[in-house]
Amino acid sequence: MHRGLTESLAELLDLDAAVLGSYLGEATLWASALAAAPPRTVVDLGAGTGVGAFALAARFPSADVVALDRTATMLRRIEDTARGTASSDRVRTLEADVDVAWPALGPVDLVWSSSALHEVADPGRVLDDVRTALRPGGLVVILESAGPARFAFGPAAGLEPAFAARLRDAERTLRGDAEVDWGLPLAEVGLPLVDRRTFTATARPGSPGVGRYVRLYLERIRSGLQERLGAPDLATLDALLAARGADAPLSSGDVTIRTTRTAWAARRP
Numbered sequence: 001m002h003r004g005l006t007e008s009l010a011e012l013l014d015l016d017a018a019v020l021g022s023y024l025g026e027a028t029l030w031a032s033a034l035a036a037a038p039p040r041t042v043v044d045l046g047a048g049t050g051v052g053a054f055a056l057a058a059r060f061p062s063a064d065v066v067a068l069d070r071t072a073t074m075l076r077r078i079e080d081t082a083r084g085t086a087s088s089d090r091v092r093t094l095e096a097d098v099d100v101a102w103p104a105l106g107p108v109d110l111v112w113s114s115s116a117l118h119e120v121a122d123p124g125r126v127l128d129d130v131r132t133a134l135r136p137g138g139l140v141v142i143l144e145s146a147g148p149a150r151f152a153f154g155p156a157a158g159l160e161p162a163f164a165a166r167l168r169d170a171e172r173t174l175r176g177d178a179e180v181d182w183g184l185p186l187a188e189v190g191l192p193l194v195d196r197r198t199f200t201a202t203a204r205p206g207s208p209g210v211g212r213y214v215r216l217y218l219e220r221i222r223s224g225l226q227e228r229l230g231a232p233d234l235a236t237l238d239a240l241l242a243a244r245g246a247d248a249p250l251s252s253g254d255v256t257i258r259t260t261r262t263a264w265a266a267r268r269p
């Protein structure tokens, strides 16, 4: 991935955790209730900037957490964040591309993968490797966004109320078949589902980082919307992104954000 794109993704991932990260506490608590015993070895597969890895280290105080990613820049960020934090000695990074091979890690008690599995080339093969890596009774937890984020702009933005809905519909076509029900692929490799949940998070207007989050999010999808959004809506979107003054909607943060994630948990028999 282009360096600038990786950096903007990294900023967006950190902001996502800061602004909409309530799901991390809820989902790790849910995973802890499903785990047969407190996990000793946890892998965060496709860890990005490590928001999941740190949440897992906090939830499981006796676990060593391996933050695995193929992107070195992401892993350097995790190492920078870890320095000086209480869990720094329990979160280690591992550069590996699971499309190439599952790394030699030894037996694992919990594999967590958030917003990453839809990116791998052959998820069935990767899940098969996950099953082999898990100890009997070990748990795999997959999280993915359940559709695009919802934005509700304040009245000062002067946007037509249906604009945000059309934006979301267009983004849905951009995602295509990226939204998979992971229950079946898990069962197919011998990892029967034990539970499925949805976690919704809301960021209120004016909370720190809200406007910046929406800007980075919309900038990332802008080129993909070129052929999917009508010319008037594209012009509205571009004007929204171009406005930089203190009163501009994305500067003042007068927008509500709502995201929903689906989580699947499966256990190795």
Ligand SMILES: C[S@@+](CC[C@H](N)C(=O)[O-])C[C@H]1O[C@@H](n2cnc3c(N)ncnc32)[C@H](O)[C@@H]1O
Binding pocket: 013, 045, 046, 047, 048, 049, 050, 051, 052, 068, 069, 070, 071, 074, 096, 097, 098, 099, 100, 113, 114, 115, 116, 119, 120, 121
């Ligand atoms: C959208 S980010 C999600 C990061 C993080 N899990 C989170 O929820 O914030 C997806 C991450 O998966 C990683 N990834 C994608 N395919 C991978 C592969 N084949 N092997 C290892 N990492 C991969 C990417 O480098 C990226 O950091």
